[in-house]
Amino acid sequence: MLQLIRTDSGHPDFVSLVRLLDQDLAIRDGSDHAFYAQFNKIDLIKQAVVGYLDGQPVACGAIKPFSAEQAEVKRMFVRPNYRGRGLAGEVLRELEQWAQELGYNACVLETGKKQPEAIALYRKSGYAITENYGQYIGVDNSVCMRKELPA
DSSP states (O other), X not given: OOEEEEEOTTOHHHHHHHHHHHHHHHHHHGGGHHHHHTTOOXXXXXXXXXXXXXXXXXXXXXXXXXXXXXXXXXXXXXXXXGTTXXXXXHHHHHHXXXXXXXXXXXXXXXXXXXXXXXXXXXXXXXXXXXXXXXXXXXXXXXXXXXXXXXX
16 A cells, blocks of 8 residues: 655655656656756755655655645656556645645646656546646647646
């Protein structure tokens, strides 16, 4: 069973999982990686979740304020050998619950066309594609999504 802890972006297990995420994204994004990397700094993230199986950190995700009403989901990752077990969905549900507790009524996120499994996860979790926002406006590879949270 996945054990989830709430922490911040300074937690060593969150940092190590994000390093693995960045390695994966560098391969997927290729020459576009530097553009995306500038928006994925973790030093200002105050809400991060790390998932453990048998004491090992295997999954993570985070939220940060996007607006007064919306949290942005960031840095979602599951170690490759643990994928397909529903762990990302558990992390995402915990992040959404935390966002609700903080008073947000929606979550937004950006992912890439080169991450079809992420898009599938978000669709399955109730997210709908929306117009690209902020720095992602006009970026062809970006897919922005949004989900209303229950009141």
